[in-house]
Amino acid sequence: MALTPLTEPLGFNRASHLLRRTVFGATVALVNEFAALTPQQAIQRLFMDELPDPELPIDPATATEWIESGTTDANSEGFELESYFLRWQLGLYLAPKVPEEQKLAFIFRERLVFFLHTHFTTKKSVVGNSRALYFQNALFRKFAFDSYLEEELNFKSLCKKITVDNAMLRFLDGRLNVKGNPNENYAREFLELYTIGRGLEGADKDSQGEGDYGTFTEQDVQEGARVMSGFDIDNTFSNIDPDTELPTGSVKGNGQTANQHDNDPKTLSYRFGDATITPDPDLLLNGNATPESALDEIQQLVDIIFDQTETGLHIARKLYRFFGYHEINESVQAGIITDLATVFRDNDFRIQPVLEAFFTSREFYEGAAGVTDDSYGSIIKSPIDLVIGQARSFELELPDYIDEYEAFYEASGTLLSRIDDMGLAFYEPYEVAGYSAYHQFPIYHRSWITTTYLTQRYAFVQYLNFNMMNDLQLNMLSPIEYVEKFIDDSIASNARLLVEEVCRHFLPLSNSIAFEDNSSELTNERLLYFLDAFLNTFAIDENPEEAWNxxxxxxxxxxxxxxxxxxxxxxxxxxxxxxxM
Structure with a gap:
């Protein structure tokens, strides 16, 4: 199974499918608008150059930002600033203060920021600095739409820059990695999670013995740690990367030399062709390592890793699992995954062309023939997908995060706590590898569903419909306002047609649904269940359908x-x- 371009108009179900997976969902009016577009036209609305950067979050204690200016004793406590950052990031998923014509692309860019966060994971409790978290977040935003970047910037260069990112240096102990005493934590995750991976899960890795993981070996972890030695956190955030114009880590030394960087040659294993990484003599200072030579060694390592076919396959699998489906067998690997990896390599290791190819393919919308391989409803919504998707469907408006920051933090904090209740502790994954749903073979996103988490999901629906507007004074559509705005009276007046239409708006469907239709994607029994919930709660009408009309x-x-x-x-x-979804 390989990618096949889809060129006809999307139609309602495909448009709904695309918007759920890219921008968390949308109102039915927007779905109808996208239904008339081809996939190629639709993604032009999702990828847009020159989007505005979001305004910096505000600290209520000072009524001003603290990210660029830094903190003083007047600012809120560190844990409070971390909380404000998280609430600010969650609020961006609803694109506040963004012109209407840019909203979809802005939200999709934030979704890619979240994808990159799930890939290059970090934990706020370990990093312990809201500014470091913000600047890593800004780095992901910089690289989200990477087709619009300068020629030398791509996913491969992001892998180099995340290595010396301040938050990452703290999270995986890069700051403790020095010559003579290498710390292997980051090098191991860099290979296993961020770049080449360990091959297709569940498949034979052709391991040659202990310490061989099929795509890299323990020797590569050790040598990689030596390559990455000698860097430190810049707590002043004044060391600026000229490519991104964002703060980055620094080297241990006097600024001219990197005296804690291992300057000896490093030899990788047979998995990488016994390649050797050596310092560039033109970048040394009297034979000593410099910041430039240390960064060049990281670039050499990244180049060697990305020369391996398996690296492209690993990144393609991560993208496919996030936007497509978690189950990848050898047939899918040989087809869709290989095609996506080829697009990745042919486009100089950029992820935007990969997503463009995927979102315009028949396989993204339909999969293979039959009911066992269908894209619709193949991903369990993450708590963020559920909360933000429902908020977008009902046109929830958060308070202005600049002018009404206290009300904004209260509202977004309520949403964040509900997401936490459902099992996603934002920026606080349980494992160093990240949130289980995005990496844990073989269950992946099925880990979102437990008895407790499912109960919390149902409770959120009821809370949003019953209480949230009253508690937080937010603007959003009630069910009756939703029907009046989006459903024609000729349908709304007929109880059965209304049930069908509401299901069509909110459930992941690939075909039509109708009562008494054997080909309906929802069974008649299921539709009758919704009809009964709709009309017969109090059993006060002799003929409930006529009474509704x-x-x-x-x-x-x-x-x-x-x-x-x-x-x-x-x-x-x-x-x-x-x-x-």
Whole structure:
């Protein structure tokens, strides 16, 4: 199975599928707009150059930013600033203060920032510095739409820059890695998680013995650590990378020499052709390592790693699992994954062309023939997907994060706590490898669903519909306002047609649905379940469907109408089907 371009208009179901997986979801009006577009036209709306950078978060203690200016005794405590950063980042998923024509691309860029965070993971409790977290976040934003970057900047160069990123130097102990006493933590994760990986999970790795992981060996970890030795955190954030114009780490030394960098040659294993990394004599100072020569050695290592076919396959698998489906067998590896890896390599190791190829392929929307390989509903929504997707569907508006920062932090903090309740501790993954859903073979995103987490998902739906507007005074559509705005009266007045339409708006469907239709993607029993939740909660009507038609058509008994629609939306949004995208 390989990539096949899709050129016809998307239609409603495909458009909904694309928007759920790229921008967390959308209103039905936007889905209808995208339905008339071809995939090629649609992704032009998602990838956009020259997007605005978000304004810096505000510290309520000083009523000003603290990221660029630094902190003083007047600022909030460090843990509070970390919390404000996280709430600010979550709020960006709803694109506040962004012109309408740029909102979709802005949100998609933030989704890619989140993808890069799941790939190059960090933990706020280990980093312990909101400014370091912010600047790493800004680095990911810089590289999210990498087709628009200068020629020398791509995913490969991001791998070099993340190596000396201040947050990463703290998280994986790079600051403790010095000549004569190498710390291998980062080098191991760099190989296993960030670049070449350990091959297709569940497949034979052709290991040659202990310390051989199929794509790299223990020798490569040790030599890689020596390559990366001698760097330190810059707590002043004044050491600026000229490529990104963002703060980066520094070298241990006097500024001219890198006296804690291992300056001897490093030889990799047979997995990398016994390649040797040596300092460039033109970059040394009287034979001593310099910041330039130390960075050049990292570049040599990155070049060698990316020369391996398996590196492209590993990155392609990560992208496929995030946006497509977690299960990759040898057939998928030989087809879609190999095609995506080829696009990655042919486009100088940029991820934007890979996603463009994937999002315009028939396989992204349809998979193979039959019900066992279908893209629709193949990913369990992460807590962020669930919360932000529902907020976008009901046009939730957060307070202005600059002018109303206290109300903004209260609202986004409430959303963040709900996400935490569902099992995603934002910027605090349980494992050094990151959130289990994005790396843990073989369950991957199925780890989002436990008895406790599912209960919290259902509770969030009810909270959003019942309480959130009253508690936080937020603007968002109620179920009755949603129906009045997005569903035609001729459909809304017919209880069965209304159930079908609400399911069509919110559930991941590839085909049509209808009562008494054997080809319907939702069974008649399932649709009757939603109808019963909608009409028969109180069993007050002899003929509930006729009573509904009368109330809606004549605009009477709005209290009952509102309650019935609330029951319908709760029934659909608390269903197992709604947990999928």
């Amino acid at each position: 009368f109330r809606w058509t004549n605009n009477v008994d709005r209290e009952t109408v509102s309650r019935q629609l609330l029951d319908l939306f709760n029934g659909v949004l608390q269903s197992p089907e709604y947990q999928l």
